[in-house]
Amino acid sequence: MVKSVHSERQKLIATTLAEQRRAKGISQAELAKAFGRHQPFIANIESGERRVDLVELLTIADAIELDIHALIERLRTLPR
Template identity: 65%
Template sequence: MIAAALAEARRAKGMTQVEVASALGRRQPFIANIESGERRVDLVELIDLAAIIDLDVLALLRRIRDA
């Protein structure tokens, strides 16, 4: 659910994986692996990603809790 939310928010922001990765100082496969679920994202990474793609982390966590 987190991976899908990150991908959806990134696309809604009109950003590519390359752009998000660059903003984080990472390479594109880092983002691809997170969005595909191959790599888990830790809390610090989630907060950093959310800031770049304008994702409300608290709203996401509430959605997960209520699912």
């Protein structure tokens, strides 16, 4: 089994978060501050170095106005 931190699903989460954040014109530092964290926290998620848990994902998705349901549907199309 592929380690989930490097799975296609995890890569999709990381790239989707980064793309949506940039599309909204929000810097990693701004997002991190709103989240009560430092910029490397967001950078590590977006680079795939750190997994994001469900609560973090929902919080970030709300901050960047990401449709979490659409992301989940895209994740379901990828191999486990």
